Structures are given as C-alpha cells and as structure tokens.
Amino acid sequence: MASSVHHLLFIINLLIIPTTLLSQSIIQMPPRRHRITDDNLYCDSWRFSVETNDAGTWTSIPSRCVAFVQDYMTGDRYLSDSAAVANYSLSFARGFRSEEMVRTLGSSTSMRLCSPICPTIRRMDSGLNSYGHRSVTFDEASFDEWVDLAEAPALPASLKLYKELKHLGFKIFLLTGRSEHQRNATAKNLLYAGYNNWERLLLRGPSDQGTTATVYKSEKRSDLINEGYRIHGSSGDQWSDLLGFAVAQRSFKLPNPMYYIA
Ligand SMILES: *[C@@H]1O[C@H](CO)[C@@H](O)[C@H](O)[C@H]1NC(C)=O
Ligand SMILES: *[C@@H]1O[C@H](CO)[C@@H](O)[C@H](O)[C@H]1NC(C)=O
Numbered sequence: 201m202a203s204s205v206h207h208l209l210f211i212i213n214l215l216i217i218p219t220t221l222l223s224q225s226i227i228q229m230p231p232r233r234h235r236i237t238d239d240n241l242y243c244d245s246w247r248f249s250v251e252t253n254d255a256g257t258w259t260s261i262p263s264r265c266v267a268f269v270q271d272y273m274t275g276d277r278y279l280s281d282s283a284a285v286a287n288y289s290l291s292f293a294r295g296f297r298s299e300e301m302v303r304t305l306g307s308s309t310s311m312r313l314c315s316p317i318c319p320t321i322r323r324m325d326s327g328l329n330s331y332g333h334r335s336v337t338f339d340e341a342s343f344d345e346w347v348d349l350a351e352a353p354a355l356p357a358s359l360k361l362y363k364e365l366k367h368l369g370f371k372i373f374l375l376t377g378r379s380e381h382q383r384n385a386t387a388k389n390l391l392y393a394g395y396n397n398w399e400r401l402l403l404r405g406p407s408d409q410g411t412t413a414t415v416y417k418s419e420k421r422s423d424l425i426n427e428g429y430r431i432h433g434s435s436g437d438q439w440s441d442l443l444g445f446a447v448a449q450r451s452f453k454l455p456n457p458m459y460y461i462a
Contacts, residue, residue, distance in 0.1 A: 240268060242264065251453065259460070261457070272457060285435070286435075319427060325461070337454035350389035351392060352389055402420050413438065415444060417444060418447075422446035431448040434450075434451045438456065438460070
C-alpha cells in the first residue's frame with residue numbers, strides 16, 4: 201500500500217569481486233601497506249574522488265597535492281588517461297552500423313539550421329547585448345586575454361577523437377561555457393589547434409547568462425534534441441558538461457584535477 205510519507209531512497213550498487221579472482225594474478229594485492237600520510241597516496245585518492253565526482257563541488261587543490269597535480273598534468277599520465285577515455289569513446293562510436301548513421305544524419309537535414317545561434321547573433325547585431333559577468337575565482341581579465349591570443353593547443357587525444365568521429369560520419373557540436381563575444385577568438389583557436397568543419401559552435405549568449413554550466417549545457421543539448429538530433433555521445437572534462445537533463449546516450453569524462461565547474 202502506498203504511504204503518504206516520502207521514503208528516503210539511496211541505491212548502493214554493489215561491487216562484488218569473486219574470491220577466485222582475488223586469488224588470481226589479475227588483481228595484485230599490494231605487498232605492504234603504504235602509510236596513509238604518504239602525499240602521493242593521499243593525492244591519488246583525492247584525484248580519484250574528484251574525477252568520479254564523489255567529492256562533488258570543490259574549489260581548490262589541497263596544498264599538499266599541488267606538486268602532485270603539476271606532475272600529473274605535465275607528465276605522461278594525463279596524456280595516457282585522456283587517450284584511454286578517447287579510445288573508449290571511439291569504440292562506442294564505431295559500434296553504430298553505417299545504415300543507422302545514415303538514418304540519424306538524414307533525419308537532421310531538414311533541421312532549422314539557424315537555431316539556437318541565430319537569435320543570439322541578431323541580438324548582437326542590434327546592439328542589445330549586455331554581457332553579464334560570471335562570478336569566477338580566476339582572474340577573468342587575464343583569462344580573456346589568453347582566450348584572445350587563441351593559441352591554446354589541442355589535447356592530442358581529443359583532436360584524434362574528433363578527426364576519427366568526423367571520418368565515421370558523425371556531426372560534431374562544440375559546446376562551450378565561453379561567452380558569445382569570444383566566438384571569433386574561439387573559432388580561430390580551434391582552427392589553429394587543428395579542428396575544422398564542426399557542425400556548430402555553441403557559446404553562452406546573453407540569454408544564457410546567470411545559469412549554472414550544468415543547466416546551460418543541458419538546455420543547449422535539449423535544443424538540439426528538439427531540432428531532431430539524437431545525441432549519441434558527449435565528452436568533456438567537467439561533470440557539468442555531461443550531467444543534468446537531455447544527456448547523451450554515453451558520456452565520457454576526461455580528466456581534470458585542476459578545477460571544478462559546477
Ligand atoms: C589508445 O588506442 C591507441 C590506438 O589503438 C593505442 O595505441 C593506445 O595504446 C591506446 N591508449 C590507451 C591509453 O588505451
Ligand atoms: C567575427 O568575425 C567576423 C568575420 O570575420 C566579423 O564580421 C565580426 O565582426 C567578428 N565579430 C566579433 C565579435 O569580433
């Protein structure tokens with residue numbers, strides 16, 4: 201019988217490892233316990249927690265992990281982790297039969313190509329745009345100068361994935377939290393880094409100001425679905441790229457232990 205009170209529900213998915221596996225060499229148990237005070241051990245656990253989003257919103261790298269994160273980002277590990285994620289994205293993408301691709305792409309040919317960028321551009325043209333300022337903790341002026349430089353290199357794994365997806369016939373939408381007034385610099389930077397022929401570059405227009413990244417990106421995905429697209433895959437270095445509503449069939453989280461955008 202239905203109760204009038206709400207039951208608190210929390211699903212715990214069990215991880216069950218057969219004991220036979222434990223006795224096999226597949227899972228190597230550590231020969232001895234590391235001390236929990238070991239910074240590397242602590243920071244690796246911290247990194248795991250932020251990447252899985254178990255940590256939720258976090259605002260700064262623990263001071264004892266700054267050097268760890270620097271090593272991670274500048275060493276082979278970051279490139280390898282990114283490549284692993286890109287490889288899984290690609291395996292998933294390759295799973296679509298070619299006839300399904302054609303049907304999917306075919307259904308998008310009668311789309312309103314204007315939406316959702318055109319209304320934004322019209323507002324810009326008529327001079328009505330007023331860009332709200334995001335509240336960010338980093339120095340926005342110098343960040344904007346960096347954006348204007350348009351010389352950020354591509355993450356090799358992402359560029360490779362992009363090219364392979366193009367080759368497979370996917371339409372690729374680039375969705376960014378950058379403002380519409382950074383469109384030219386962003387497009388220039390993408391071309392400089394080796395990206396080209398994207399389907400659409402989606403930026404935060406004046407009407408998108410004041411929403412969280414999760415809501416903004418969900419709304420943009422929702423717009424695409426309303427246009428008739430099916431979003432097969434989504435890839436991003438932030439959970440706010442992937443969560444919310446109108447989510448992709450599969451989401452692929454790239455590593456980023458440097459900052460968290462809610
Ligand atoms: C990714 O795939 C490439 C090509 O198949 C392979 O050479 C590379 O080892 C893979 N990298 C990772 C980290 O899985
Ligand atoms: C962007 O580039 C286009 C074409 O080069 C130009 O017409 C337009 O004024 C530029 N917009 C901004 C905001 O700089």
